[in-house]
Amino acid sequence: xxxxxxxxxxxxxxxxxTRAAVAAAASVLGAEFVRSLDxxxxxxxxVTVLQRHGLMTPAPVARTLWRGGTAVTITHWxxxxxxxxxxxxxxxxxxxxxxxxxxxxxxxxxxxxxxxxAVMAVLGGDAPVLAAAKATVxxxxxxxxxxxxxxxxxDGTRVFVLRARGLAVLDAATGETIEERIPxxxxxxxxxxxxxQVLLRVDELRVWDGTTVRRIAPYVHEAIFLGxxxxxxxxxxxxxHLAEARTVKGLKHQRLFAAGGRLYALADGAGLVLEKDGTxxxxxxxQGDQHFVSEDGRIASWRKGDSARTVALSNGPTLTxxxxxxxxxxxxxxxxxxxxxxGRRAATFWRDGTPRHAFDxxxxxxxxxxxxxxxxxxxxxFAPGKKGLALVAxxxxxxxxxxxxxxxxxxxxxxxxxxxxxxFANTFARGVHELRHALLVLALGG
Numbered sequence: 001x002x003x004x005x006x007x008x009x010x011x012x013x014x015x016x017x018t019r020a021a022v023a024a025a026a027s028v029l030g031a032e033f034v035r036s037l038d039x040x041x042x043x044x045x046x047v048t049v050l051q052r053h054g055l056m057t058p059a060p061v062a063r064t065l066w067r068g069g070t071a072v073t074i075t076h077w078x079x080x081x082x083x084x085x086x087x088x089x090x091x092x093x094x095x096x097x098x099x100x101x102x103x104x105x106x107x108x109x110x111x112x113x114x115x116x117x118a119v120m121a122v123l124g125g126d127a128p129v130l131a132a133a134k135a136t137v138x139x140x141x142x143x144x145x146x147x148x149x150x151x152x153x154x155d156g157t158r159v160f161v162l163r164a165r166g167l168a169v170l171d172a173a174t175g176e177t178i179e180e181r182i183p184x185x186x187x188x189x190x191x192x193x194x195x196x197q198v199l200l201r202v203d204e205l206r207v208w209d210g211t212t213v214r215r216i217a218p219y220v221h222e223a224i225f226l227g228x229x230x231x232x233x234x235x236x237x238x239x240x241h242l243a244e245a246r247t248v249k250g251l252k253h254q255r256l257f258a259a260g261g262r263l264y265a266l267a268d269g270a271g272l273v274l275e276k277d278g279t280x281x282x283x284x285x286x287q288g289d290q291h292f293v294s295e296d297g298r299i300a301s302w303r304k305g306d307s308a309r310t311v312a313l314s315n316g317p318t319l320t321x322x323x324x325x326x327x328x329x330x331x332x333x334x335x336x337x338x339x340x341x342x343g344r345r346a347a348t349f350w351r352d353g354t355p356r357h358a359f360d361x362x363x364x365x366x367x368x369x370x371x372x373x374x375x376x377x378x379x380x381x382f383a384p385g386k387k388g389l390a391l392v393a394x395x396x397x398x399x400x401x402x403x404x405x406x407x408x409x410x411x412x413x414x415x416x417x418x419x420x421x422x423x424f425a426n427t428f429a430r431g432v433h434e435l436r437h438a439l440l441v442l443a444l445g446g
Contacts, residue, residue, distance in 0.1 A: 056098075057081055063079065065121065068114045068118060134445065136444075138173065205220050255267070287301050290303065390424060420444045
């Protein structure tokens with residue numbers, strides 16, 4: 001009956017009696033029968049394609065995981081075999097072929113246009129965040145003077161480039177310069193979410209509001225925006241620069257984070273959560289001296305050092321990384337991206353406390369790369385070797401963009417990213433005495 005029903009599925013001109021029989025059986029046997037029949041029809045569909053085109057798999061087809069194609073016809077079938085391996089049956093350049101291997105290997109060979117649907121169908125709730133499904137170069141420039149620091153507005157619409165002569169503002173979508181040589185110099189470049197205000201520390205804390213530069217405090221160790229409010233710290237004191245400045249007691253060796261409209265002051269093993277007026281609403285016990293806070297207030301904590309291999313999440317389990325010491329952590333939606341290994345080359349995608357995908361930059365053909373996890377669900381990497389390679393990979397380690405900058409880098413470079421915008425700058429040696437500066441702006445998106 002299933003075989004005839006499958007023929008009906010392929011050609012509605014036959015199987016009238018079977019159609020009635022299946023409908024009657026479904027009403028009696030219920031939803032589980034319908035689901036089982038549907039799975040069998042999908043399996044038989046893949047088997048039919050193999051038989052029709054004289055193809056063979058090393059083991060029988062156990063089930064069809066996904067099928068896809070154009071609006072007119074099915075061109076790809078992803079199946080699992082009875083021996084546990086996976087297979088992809090595909091029509092390429094007018095010819096049907098079959099390949100077998102691991103699940104991830106087969107997914108990696110699915111065309112980009114079908115990739116998202118295939119991943120979601122095969123992995124379901126375990127599918128990685130694929131927001132960074134592609135990366136587009138918006139700007140590739142060689143500025144006359146080296147960018148000292150970079151920042152991207154939280155909404156991803158503006159790139160801020162700090163140089164010795166002042167601050168420049170670029171449009172993240174086009175790479176065009178909006179303003180330049182704004183009289184703001186120093187260090188600690190910090191930008192408000194909408195890009196309308198900029199902070200900088202030198203011998204004093206200064207803010208640019210889009211029109212003028214003004215001094216708001218003497219030198220501080222750190223300053224950030226909490227909404228439109230400037231918050232700074234000096235030693236264990238936290239100052240909220242309101243109409244009347246308010247200073248509260250914080251923690252020794254603290255770092256400041258803004259998330260969900262609140263301030264997070266985090267230190268070794270402890271933390272504070274404060275409102276915009278400086279009121280402490282919660283104290284925290286943390287398991288590390290390094291921290292990352294997501295936009296909605298989730299905290300990842302880990303310890304710096306060669307023996308540090310765990311990441312504690314404030315809203316979930318502790319993640320254990322086998323590949324080496326933890327160097328960076330980021331959140332991408334509900335998922336966690338971790339960079340580990342002494343060479344900072346190994347990256348792991350986690351969901352619900354379970355590692356789903358892991359890759360090493362050596363798999364990309366690059367021996368040493370400094371990796372940075374991105375909130376878009378991928379990673380940025382930079383290899384400072386003779387060619388100065390910059391790349392963007394998705395959460396599965398698939399390279400999206402690979403740019404050769406053409407010379408040996410003079411350092412790790414400057415990186416800033418927010419929303420779907422990423423900016424990177426570095427200085428390269430061209431010969432013995434010649435230095436060249438590079439500035440890249442990339443747009444990440446599906």
